[in-house]
């Protein structure tokens with residue numbers, strides 16, 4: 001964790017002199033790589049004969065400036081934010097839960113299996129609530145194996161969570177095709193929750209209220225990690241396991257709790273996508289949001305507000321480039337080029353920052 | 362970059378054969394300036410750690426740096442090792458200005474450093490740590506390494522178990538490995554930052570002799586210590602730092618001409634400006650031991666790397682009593698302390714705290730019942746380096762009032778508590794928000810001591826409470842330990858410093874290879890006699906001691 005973060009943690013930013021002087025460089029080093037990535041991607045666009053200004057302009061117009069685009073972007077942030085909330089908990093507790101995509105998909109399938117089945121039998125809000133709850137529990141359960149292995153055997157969770165994510169994706173698929181198949185359609189998919197029974201829209205826009213859930217989740221996690229006893233326990237384990245046991249913390253229990261929370265949020269993210277937007281799970285559906293959110297959370301240095309900002313930016317990029325792909329013939333995967341170069345420049349900037357901090361002491 | 366010091370490699374076989382006799386320095390080397398600082402200033406947020414210091418370290422000399430905790434010694438070392446950069450002024454190498462902008466550069470100029478805090482990778486074996494960082498084409502083979510280690514062992518009494526997992530060794534053992542690693546490198550400047558703080562008295566003597574021989578070969582040695590007698594015995598020249606400034610120097614001639622007592626007097630005067638009375642130990646007050654607070658009966662402990670499973674440990678500490686535990690580092694003292702604190706499983710036996718069975722109680726439960734444990738590993742176990750000082754003062758009571766209310770942190774209360782500890786224990790820190798890893802070793806120790814003593818303590822286990830502290834702070838800490846006992850708390854004092862044990866303890870238990878091999882009534886008025894009696898037990902001579 002960086003110095004800057006320790007400062008953010010102490011929460012006394014405003015009372016101290018030179019906050020701006022200290023945060024200036026960090027802001028620069030976050031925005032700098034984004035600009036550099038834009039320039040670098042422009043060169044690539046030029047090389048393939050596309051006017052970068054037209055492309056970026058189009059992305060901006062479709063992702064941010066048009067009413068429809070903006071509401072699509074905002075809707076897309078909901079699952080990303082819930083995933084980010086889970087990742088922040090895990091990363092700050094020193095647990096590298098890279099299995100969020102499996103946990104996400106199984107949560108999605110669980111909610112898609114339950115909600116249409118009980119819909120009509122129970123009041124709408126209860127259906128949604130139960131759908132979310134089940135998804136959270138299923139997500140958490142899918143992390144039990146890596147959690148126990150890490151907590152009691154010290155097995156590296158990076159490997160186990162990656163393995164369970166592959167298994168989870170296949171299992172979700174199998175469940176859709178074999179168990180929860182909707183007999184009413186020819187497309188292999190689960191039964192569909194009717195549109196009026198999904199998460200309510202915000203006011204008279206088309207934005208799903210999953211956005212609010214996501215925002216609350218990230219902010220709540222941010223506050224909990226920085227301001228509560230539980231958060232400090234997790235951070236202590238994340239910073240130094242030996243010290244944590246010296247302080248009398250039960251490291252295995254906290255590890256299991258971290259996994260459960262983190263994977264639970266991933267499950268909720270899956271539910272928000274199904275109960276808010278899609279209504280069902282199609283076979284072979286795997287948006288792999290988790291893999292995209294992980295670098296963003298790093299880029300934000302695990303800071304809640306910064307994460308929200310970056311995820312919004314990323315959603316705009318996603319939605320905008322989806323339209324741009326259709327209109328300008330630039331493949332959708334070009335977003336990956338943009339994001340990847342952003343990460344590379346971020347890495348370079350981080351390296352320089354460390355170097356400079358060391359020089360400055 | 363060229364390796365400038367192959368000439369003075371301590372590992373050329375000719376040197377090994379004739380170390381003492383062949384003390385013929387390369388012509389002219391003895392007085393040449395090996396490395397130096399020219400008007401160097403280094404600031405950290407809130408402190409000037411090194412303030413316009415000019416120093417030159419000559420080839421062929423052992424140059425001692427003295428100074429209180431936080432005086433700036435390690436900061437100077439950091440700059441010479443390429444880890445820190447001066448804010449103004451510069452370094453010189455053989456008289457020429459030079460910039461050491463990375464540890465790699467420093468090493469390639471022949472500057473080899475043993476840092477104050479262990480820099481080994483805990484998850485690698487000792488062998489792997491020793492070869493780490495060598496270029497692959499020059500990497501020593503296992504058998505070469507064994508040979509060189511065997512030489513070290515013989516010359517120097519270093520114990521280097523090549524296959525042990527580094528993280529499982531005691532800090533003293535790790536320190537020996539760091540010294541070995543530095544000696545294995547070819548270098549022209551050797552820096553030892555408090556490298557003797559964990560060695561046995563013999564180990565220290567051997568290191569002293571070794572430094573002398575290396576200096577005679579033309580190396581420049583920078584030796585940092587808090588023990589003034591070591592400074593006198595091993596040093597050619599002494600520089601004293603005070604609050605980042607150079608407070609004075611004792612030259613080669615005056616150091617050699619002075620007697621030990623008057624040299625120590627001089628150093629004290631430079632360090633403390635005439636308050637040398639601080640060094641004289643306070644007389645031992647009368648204490649009456651009360652009822653038994655901590656009682657261990659036939660404890661069997663899972664010792665990890667130390668085999669303790671076959672030994673049963675029994676001991677009792679009464680309120681107002683100090684039970685010293687002496688022994689060579691790495692003989693199970695740390696394991697015992699951890700088992701008492703609840704961090705390490707007790708396999709069999711029974712532990713009572715103030716009459717309550719706590720054999721299976723958690724760390725938190727024991728702390729709530731009044732058991733406190735001050736670990737010797739301040740940086741890696743006792744504190745979380747990147748957390749602010751304030752958070753570190755409450756990490757043992759996360760969630761407890763008044764610092765949390767219903768699980769919600771109350772930062773103002775925590776900060777107030779921290780400021781109070783900082784004041785009462787005279788901790789030097791810019792403020793309570795500084796990450797604790799920025800404090801000097803001695804100041805971290807004071808803060809942790811404060812943390813353990815706050816609240817109602819009934820039994821305090823101290824593990825090497827004064828290692829790395831300067832004289833003033835050691836005296837203060839010892840006075841505090843005594844005051845703790847006087848206030849009716851039972852004290853278990855684990856230390857490898859015999860003088861400290863004899864000065865403070867009422868009774869002395871000696872640990873050897875995982876068991877307690879004898880308990881003596883202390884007689885602090887005859888320290889010399891006690892030293893030999895305890896020393897005999899320490900080296901495993903229980904029979905002789907029984908006969909004497």
Ligand SMILES: Nc1ncnc2c1ncn2[C@@H]1O[C@H](COP(=O)(O)OP(=O)(O)OP(=O)(O)O)[C@@H](O)[C@H]1O
Pocket residue numbers: 361405406408409410428429430431432433434435436437477789790798799800801802803804829831
């Ligand atoms: N990285 C850092 N950031 C901020 N302050 C620092 C840092 N390193 C050292 N300091 C401060 O600089 C001063 C000098 O510290 P230094 O470690 O050089 O002392 P020292 O003489 O080695 O003390 P000790 O005997 O306790 O090891 C101290 O006040 C310390 O708190």
Ligand SMILES: [Mg+2]
Pocket residue numbers: 434435436477554801802
């Ligand atoms: Mg130091």
